[in-house]
Every structure is written in structure tokens, then in C-alpha cells.
Amino acid sequence: MRGMEWNGREIRILDQTRLPRREVWLTLSTTAQIARAITGMRIRGAPALGIIGAYGVAQAALRSKAKTTLGVFRDAEKAGAVLAFTRPTAVNLAWAINRTLDAGRAVVESADRDAIVKTLAEEANFIAEEDARACDAIARVGQEFVVPGARVLTHCNTGLLCTGGSGTALGVIRLAHESGKDIKVLATETRPLLQGARLTAWELGTLGVPHALIPDSAGPALLSRGEVDVVIVGADRIAANGDVANKIGTYSLALAAREAGVPFVVAAPVSTIDLAVPSGDLIPVEERSPDEVLSVLGTRVAPVGTGAVNPAFDVTPARFVTAIVTERGVVRPPFAESLRALVQPSS
């Protein structure tokens, strides 16, 4: 079960806005189609955005009508520029696009038309495979935070639909379950787009993990009542100081976890760490359409004339983060030092 496929020519995605009621696969043949699928949240999740961005660059080269190798590469660059701006917060998108283009740039003067396409496609495939391996490693590394019988609270969706593998936070949860740890999961419904209610519940159900949905606002209250042993979430971007941008609502869970003395763990691949951004207040936070709040499942809830404020993400200060679980190991405070050592081990 995957949420995205690349057959060497076209990208196919499982439309995440239709789940769990319908499993609809979309074929994306052009950069514009990919961009619309991303902005429309048909595909989402930081690692998955990176992978589709890389495939989008490769596909643009493949479909380029340019006669020269450089012309093909320029078309790939143009696609990358379009896709990199579709969503501003997750750093994985720009990271994967740049990495794919860098691979192409390294051979553009020596390669022919076919070779540049092949290089870009190979790099995109490699990014996808690397993410799948990263998920497996994150799942293993994260086990130290899940004791047998743990009641685990998670937020939004961080599983196979939004990574190249079994997920980040949900990968940790999945492995804990498969290891026989007898865990129970509390999953936030994750308004406004209900990724928790629609996607996380669906993945947990498929995997047979005992779980219950909660309204987002109940998470902090359940923490205060002593009903949660650990909070595990993903991340869209981690600043150099350890501040974490993630789905709106993460901040309130981190705050309540600290108040309750419960570990707050972030599970994310190294590609999510952005050392170029010193602190969380400099991470761009996407403001999405008010319609997502004013309507639910396509039915208008709020009266005509009412507007909405709809930030897609919030920033959790590093001081509330117990640990960051990556494929290279656990990172702990002080994060400024530990994150730099993790990302740039040679320096």
C-alpha cells in the first residue's frame, strides 16, 4: 500500500481528499496538474511533498520539447520553480527539488538529452527510496519513547500516505504495535481538513492498531487528566535552534505535554531540518483559504458574512520538545548543537 506511484512516465497519487470514503487514483501528467494536486491537498505531508516535487522535476524533463540538453534542463528548472512555491512551510519540497536539479546540473554539460532525463529520474527515485529507508530507521529509533502499554497521542497524519515509506510518527506507532507493545493511540481529528479522522484513523484501522479519535481541543485536556503517556508528531520544518513547524494544533499539545510532564517527541527525516532558518519565527507559515474553516465536507457551517483565519501550521518552541527522532538517531537539547552535529557531521 502506497499513496504515490511513478511508472517512469506519469505520477499517480491516491487522492487524500477523498479518503476514506473512496480510493480514487489520479494521474498527474503535467507540472500544472501536480501543482494543483499539491495546493488542493490531494497529496500532502512533508516527505511526500518532497518526493512528488522530485518526480515533478524529472517528469518535466521527460516531457520537454526542447532540442538541447540544456533546454531540457531549463524546463526541469522551471517546473521546480513552480512546484517549490506551491506550499511554503514544508522545507522537504524545496529541498528535494533542489537536490534533483543539483544532480542534473552536475551532468548537464556532458550528458545528452536522454541522459539528463535519466539522471533526474534516478535522483527522484533515490529520494523516494531514501525516504522509505528513513521511515524504517525512524520507526526503530523512536521505539525508546514507546513503553509497553503506552497511550500515545498523535496529531494529523504522518503515515504511508505522506512519506515514501511507513511514516514518521505513525511509523514509530506502527512498529510499536507490530512489536507487540499493546499500545493505544489517541488520534486528533485535525481540523480543518480532518486528516486525523479521515487518514490516520484509516491507516490505524488497516494496521489493526487500537485507536480512538478525539476533537483537537480535547488533546490538551486529556494530557492534563493523565490519560496520555507520550505525544509523537511529525514536522514540516525544524529550525536550526530546534523550533518545530507542524500542523496547526501541535503547539497546544506541546504546551500541555510540558505542563503534564509527558514527553513530546518529534519524528522527522533529516531533510526536514533547515539549518538555514535560525529560529521558528522565521519559518513561513502558510495561511490557507477561509473556506476550509467555514465549510465542513463541502457544507457551509458558518453564516454568510463570517470570515476565518486559517493558519495551516504553528511553531512549537524548542524548549517544549523532549527529543527529535531522525533516521540518524535521537537528537536532544540543546538542539542548536545537536542538530548541527547531526546534519553536518563532518564540520
Place this chain on the structure above:
Amino acid sequence: MRGMEWNGREIRILDQTRLPRREVWLTLSTTAQIARAITGMRIRGAPALGIIGAYGVAQAALRSKAKTTLGVFRDAEKAGAVLAFTRPTAVNLAWAINRTLDAGRAVVESADRDAIVKTLAEEANFIAEEDARACDAIARVGQEFVVPGARVLTHCNTGLLCTGGSGTALGVIRLAHESGKDIKVLATETRPLLQGARLTAWELGTLGVPHALIPDSAGPALLSRGEVDVVIVGADRIAANGDVANKIGTYSLALAAREAGVPFVVAAPVSTIDLAVPSGDLIPVEERSPDEVLSVLGTRVAPVGTGAVNPAFDVTPARFVTAIVTERGVVRPPFAESLRALVQPSS
């Protein structure tokens, strides 16, 4: 505009589950009908529950087929017992029922059949009128917490629909607007039943108060971003030590307000204060049906097989509460002393 009427014989309520799309008035002629309307959230809000409980007692006496005054009073008591258990958290319900029955009990030995009915109905009317006056006083008293230009965050619905007057927290907001303070309101949508999106937005729109809806989980994030000047909420029960039970999600707002150094103000009538409950952990918190979370507006969101945890309220510790605004004035920490002095001024 009112959300409830009593014509001396029948109770009529504006069905809060149908707003804002439709304004449907329901006539409640029996105790069973009232109980179903309360459990089905067709009428809600702590003060309004008290008022309908009192009217329910009076109506049961009026409709009693008993031949004796005592028999009529016993039927009123039975109705009170049924209604008092419909929702456990808001103390106003049991408070108003007991107060109405106490008024009847005081005359039951001397009164005839008509007189006991009249006594109960008068007490119920008096409770409603008193609540309307309390709302006006709360609105005035609360003005010290709303500076001109303030950005006010509120939660759930605390206006005319759920009180006998202009509301508690929303009454403060309304008077601030009508006083020309040029305020802006951020209203949480209030999952699972969306009282903010459906009712608060409707009331604010009707009153012409500038406002925007936010997902519940965005409230703490907006507080952390410095976009809120004051949080004002209502209460369903206030313990003797100042702990506040209120709509689920209140706790996370209080926690974030403290973290941001923003005042967190509770507006509630004195009838909400329950000195018999020493602290918040002893307040019964109603757990409502998982269906409220699993479905939105009647459409199932979560996959089959997924359950939900759905506490209707949470408890905010007194240490996060800046002040409690009542019709008798502002109560400040230490609450154990100030609440006792407010409720029992003679002792």
C-alpha cells in the same frame, strides 16, 4: 431576540442544532420532551439550562393530574429529578431546579393546588429575569478587561441563546462593541458540535461585531503569535478553589494565554459557582456520544471501526485564571477566599 419562551403553559425553544441554517422553534409540553431537547443539545449553555430546568419543574406541576397540593409538588419534584440528571457538568441546572422546588416546598403545606403551581412558575420566571439582569451586570463589570481596539478570543457560545439575557462572555463582548471600543473577535469553531461556527458567528454577525472564525487548535497558536489581547470565556461550573469547568478546549486556551502573558477571563453568573465542590477534579465531566466526533453535520467522516473519546468539558486550574467576572463584581486570586466572600457575603 431570545432563544427560549414560556407562555405560562408551554416552553418554546429555538432549536440550536438547526441554527444558523434554519430558525426552528420547538414546543416542549412534557418533561420527557424537555429532557430530550437538553440531551440532544437543542438547548444548551449553563444559564439557559438552569432556566429551562426551572420552567420544566413549573410545567410539571401545572400538568400534574394529582388531586392534592402535595401530589402536585411530588410530580414537580419527579420532573426536577429527571431533568437534573440530563447533563451533569453545568451546576446551574440542578441549582435552578432546587431553587424552584425550595420555593414550592416553603408553601406546600399552606397552599392549594393553583397556588403551588403559581409559586413554582413565579420562581422560574424570577430565575429567568434574574439571569437577564445578571447578564447586563456581567457585561458592565467585564468592561475593564476590554480595552479599545482589543482583539478578543472567545470559545463556544455564551450569548443570548444560552442565557436569559445578552450572554456572559458574549455579553461582555457585545457591550464593548456597542460602547464603540472597535474590538475584533476571534471565535473558535468549537468542535465537535460547532457552536462557535454556527451560533457565535451568527450572534456576532447579527450584532455587527467584526469577527473571524478559527479552528479550535489555532487559538493557542494565535496567542503565541501575539495576535490576541484577552481571552474571555463562560463557565459551566466553578469549584470553590476557582477551578473552572467549561467547554472542551478551554484548558488549552488558558494554558496558552498564561504562556503568552494574556489575561484569561471567565464571565459567569454567581449561580455557576459551586462551593460544595472543593476543586475542579471533583466536577463530573460529561462524556458525550462518539458519534459527535465520528460524523460532522450528519456525514460520517471516520472509517467504520474507529471509535472516539468525546469529553464535553475540561477543567482549567484556578492558577491560569486572571479573573472571574460575575454580576456581583470581579473575583480575583486567591479564589478560595474571594469566591467564598462573593457567594456568602454574610459569613
